[in-house]
Amino acid sequence: MIRVSVVGAKGRMGSHVVDAVNGAADAQLALALDAGDDLTAITPDNTDVVVEFTVPSVSLDNVLALVKQGVNVVVGTTGWTDDKLAQVKAALAEAPREGQTVFIAPNFAISAVLADHFAKVAAPYFESAEVIELHHPTKVDAPSGTAIHTAQAIGEARRAAGLGDMPDATETDGGSRGQVVDGVHVHAVRLRGLNAHEEVLFGNAGEQLTIRADSFDRISFMPGVLLAVRKVASGAYPGLTVGLDHFLDL
Ligand SMILES: NC(=O)c1ccc[n+]([C@@H]2O[C@H](COP(=O)([O-])OP(=O)(O)OC[C@H]3O[C@@H](n4cnc5c(N)ncnc54)[C@H](O)[C@@H]3O)[C@@H](O)[C@H]2O)c1
Secondary structure, X not given: OEEEEEEOOOOHHHHHHHHHHHHOOOEEEEEEEOOOOOHHHOOOOOXXXXXXXXXXXXXXXXXXXXXXXXXXXXXXXXXXXXXXXXXXXXXXXXXXXXXXXXXXXXXXXXXXXXXXHHXXXXXXXXXXXXXEEEEOOOOOOOOOHHHHHXXXXXXXXXXXXXXXXXXXXXXXXXXXXXXXXXXXXXXXXXXXXXOEEEEEEEEEOOEEEEEEEEEOOHHHHHHHHHHHHHHHHOOOOOEEEEOHHHHOXX
């Protein structure tokens, strides 16, 4: 049994993680902590993997403290920068136990991670590519981090394949052509009733390919979280790993 502690356990994501761990045959809940609780209660004696879903302003400090306490951490909280990642790497280099792991996933939805991968595979074969992300109207950032990542992956794959600029005769644009990320136009829709969705459109003369990922509910993140918990508990990924694609045998 993998002993899992959850930090941010009362939050929207954390409470789903508590349920997912309780429902998994190979995992058991150790501690469920939230703001104000004492993180030092989490030790290698009671926990194999901590799942951290809190807020960007506290996540780094939580992860650094947990690494110091000798436990592995799976992180879903967003807001990671290169500087913060470097601090985690430095902490891991001085971790008390050998082979300690921190895994951070900007997106735990397997559909979204696969869509990103499929887009990268398809990109060299199409003259045109555009990304449309669609989200609930309470989302504060646009375009989504996932859409930016997808556009960058497409741009990179096009460059590697020696593709030039995409055809586009637009001379006047009031903003309708979207944000250009790495040469790829990205469009954001905010609509009541949506959750998190992404569509990647590819076009050649006479043919199109559409890749679409739909996340309808936060529960969609749980298979990815449990996959990460199992991979991290296996001990096969010492150090820092970022991105669920590393665990999907792609
Ligand atoms: N990686 C992914 O796939 C993914 C998916 C959805 C959301 N997220 C991210 O996960 C994070 C959490 O999202 P949410 O919707 O659950 O937010 P939320 O506000 O519902 O929950 C955050 C929880 O963290 C707790 N918390 C705050 N400070 C804490 C501290 N110092 N120690 C312990 N707990 C603390 C809060 O009390 C709250 O219960 C956000 O950064 C969000 O963007 C990531």
